[in-house]
Amino acid sequence: MTEKQTPDIDTAELEQQLARGQALLRAGSLQQARELGEGLLQQFAESTSAYEFVGDVLLASGESAKARAHFKRAMELEPANADAERKFASALLNLSQAEIDRQMAHVLASDGVVAPPRNPDRTRNATVAALLFPGLGQLYNRQYAKGLAIFGSAAIGLMLLFYGMVIVPWSRVTEQAGNQTLSFQEQMGLATTAFVMLPIWHKLLLLLGMLAFLAVYIYCILDAYKTATEAYKSGRARRS
DSSP: OOOOOOOOOOOOHHHHHHHHHHHHHHHHHHHHHHHHHHHHHHHTTTOHHHHHHHHHHHHHHTTTHHHHHHHHHHHHHHHHHHHHHHHHHHHSSSOOOOHHHHHHHHHTTTTTTOOOOHHHHHHHHHHHHHHSSTTTTHTTTTOOOHHHHHHHHHHHHHHHHHHIIIIIHEEEHHHHHHHHOOOOHHHHHHHHHHHHSSSSHHHHHHHHHHHHHHHHHHHHHHHHHHHHHHHHHHHHHHHH
């Protein structure tokens, strides 16, 4: 924060109160910080730092419109205040739930379509985690029981598929080769033949296993995306 110097401002006392207010903000005591900020505005009506601080509190409380008004007042008191300008721009990107609702109502009234608000970082991270392996997206979303169950089941299923598709055919290659030394091409030929000669029920189980794994994989991606988006929406609603 910067402070426009005026004769009637006790800078030492203001800085002391602002330091206390920042400590309250860091501790998450928004109500106490708000009360302190209101007192600062009464005592230091021409202080740009006081308006900035109250704007910070309002922004942390999800009241973006009121925060912008306080940052704007700080810029009016001190036009060269770069901190207030930066915070005002940040508040423009952080709409409150009430503002979002008004925008959605306006768009819907105009027969438009609006996408629900979402946190791009959390949604993206949850989706990427789900893409890496089934269950990781759920673990990222703190669905620990569900994530561990899916992760364990998928890992076991993948190992069974590997056993049926690789271990079984290659074990038959080892039996057929005996003590003979075979080239890689010969081994691959025997493995392919062994796989083709597997019983039809074995191949059907492998096919069903692959389809089941693919279905779980797709479900986990969609579920991780949906859960992260809904968690963000409910968080925004609680803050407004």
